[in-house]
Amino acid sequence: MKSLGLYFHIPFCPYRCHYCDFLSFANHEHMIPEYVSCLIRDLKFFLPDFRDYEIKTIFFGGGTPSLLRAEQIERILSAVYSYCHTAAEIEVTLESNPGTITLEKLSGYQAAGVNRLSFGVQALQNRHLKRMGRIHTAEEAQEGFKLARKAGFQNLNIDLIFGLPDQSLEEWEESLNQVVQWEPEHLSTYGLQIEEGTPFFTDYRQGIFSLPGEEIEALMYEKTIKRLRTRGYEQYEISNFSKPGYECRHNLIYWNNEEYLGIGLGAFSYLSKKRFWMTRNMAKYLKGEEKISGWEVLPLEKEVGETMMLGLRLKKGISNVRFFGRFGKRLQEFYSHLISKYEPSGLLKWEDDALHLTESGFMIANHVIQEFLLD
Template sequence: MKELGMYIHIPFCIQKCFYCDFCSFANRKHLIPEYINALTEEMKSWKEKLKEYRIKSIFIGGGTPSIISIDEMDKVLRTIYLNFDCKKNLEFSIESNPGTLEKEKLAYYLNNNINRLSIGLQAWQDNLLKSLGRIHNQEVFLENFLLAREIGFKNINIDLMFGLPEQTLTQWQETLYNIVALRPEHISAYSLKIEENTVFDKLYESGVLQLPSEEQDRAMYHFAIDYLQEHEYIHYEISNFSTKGKECIHNKMYWNNEEYIGFGLGAHSCLGKVRFSNTKDLNEYINKDNEREIDYIIEEKMSQKDEIAETMFLGLRMIDGIEIERFTKRFSCSPLKLYRHEICKLKEEGLIHVDGKKIRLTRKGIDLSNQVFVDFLPD
């Protein structure tokens, strides 16, 4: 059977973080029951369309999925297991925020095949957490992490951010020292980006937000790479590190440009060379009719040229890079031939390395990755 990744979006939060531009809402908890009804109906409507696929990974993201009740989560999980063919022992992730995890909830997740927990910490220092608009402090994070271990979670990711307003290299180092001491299986480390229409965007435009310089940001990133590798974390994607065998299967599916289905508000899908997405209007989603095809927006029918370009720049996010043989089998043409001019230029600039088997970014290329990716965009 063909394999497929599944993403399920829960767009509710207790509080919207100041940097967040995701499709999520605070103070709408009263709409959760209606949303779960709409979500499960949407999922059921895809049963026949996906009967030739086996689900190889599931990721419940948000928002903050861990704020919904056990009963509401149970409705979602029962819908998955009754309507789709799930691979045995598949990777099943759920995002969470400290302060929303209790013993009963964690035990329910683990007992119902959710085997990977992603906890959004972002920073170790309470003053930085407060400045980001986070709902938790360091103590609450530690309680939740240790509780998850006690319950039996053996695959935990911690989300971290650097380049934060007024953050110093010393504070970032302290964050990494303390997280590595806990030995999570996976660490995601993202540089803060100021996104439009966020609280941080308004503060930045008004000149209030003081960000580290580009040099300080890169120093934080390079320290993370070196320190985590010294402590046996594999740097397998630009922003992601894991212990051996614990790379995120679901996210690797995106970077390998494979097929996936998204359910929920604003969720994106890539199926049969067609990309489409759901509405971002919460009321429209709750009241939608799943039998009508206008419930999703067709974004693009991918040409082979588009698919090739996306496979190149998504694949280059992986530290191991693009396997030339695998690419050639997929598209019946070598990337070395298709992109000979671009590859020549990028090699001369010291941004990529090419050997007989792979094309990958150099350390300099990782720092300038967006500049590299532009070269592979279709005209």
């Protein structure tokens, strides 16, 4: 039986954060009950496509999945368990915003089968949280984390963002130092991207704030790697760190360019070399019109390029044996020119049969990785 990751998109948020361009709506909570029914409707619709698959991971992303009541998560998970083959050791992740949780809700998620929680903490200085439009304070984030432990969660992730407007290196280190004391099993640390169409984009263009700049951001990233290493976290992906055995198995499916089914507004899927996506129009989504709003069959070059682009994000890189098993050719047959360009300069390295970026390669990963796209 083949493996599959299952993703549910929950496009509701209590408030739109000022840096965010994800597909989600504030003040639409009244739609949640109908939306949950539509997710189950679509799970049944796609069933024939993945009868031969075993679901290894489930991920509730968004948006703010923790706006859903525990009974609503339970309804969705019961449907998955009734209609699909699921792995015994399934990983079930739910993204949560510390401003939307209570002990009762978290205990309900736990009872429903969620076994991994991801907390959007982002920073631990209230002035940054306020400027970002987050609805919680640093103290509430810490309290939320404690509640999750109290509810019984043993696999917790914290998301942090560096390179915030007017953020100093010391503030970033302070955020890092504080969260490691909470001892989460996993940390994701992302550099801020200023996305077009967001309030941050407008403010930045108008010079309302300045950003730390490339040099400071590179230092923040370097400090992150060193600090987390000394606390026993392994960097297994450019932006992701975990205690041994706590890598996010769902995201590994994406980075290994393996198959997944995405259900919900605007969700993407990748099945049988075909990528397809659902409508981004809420009215159409709820009516069940135009379930698949677009699709493409990936030509070989694109599939190879994307496998490289994603796999090189991983510390262990890309195994030549696996690559050969998938594409019938060795890495060198596609990329000898890039390997000889970057290996001597110490940005790429072979280890056993895998090609991976080195620590210096990670520092300029975006630049190197894009050259691996073939089309």
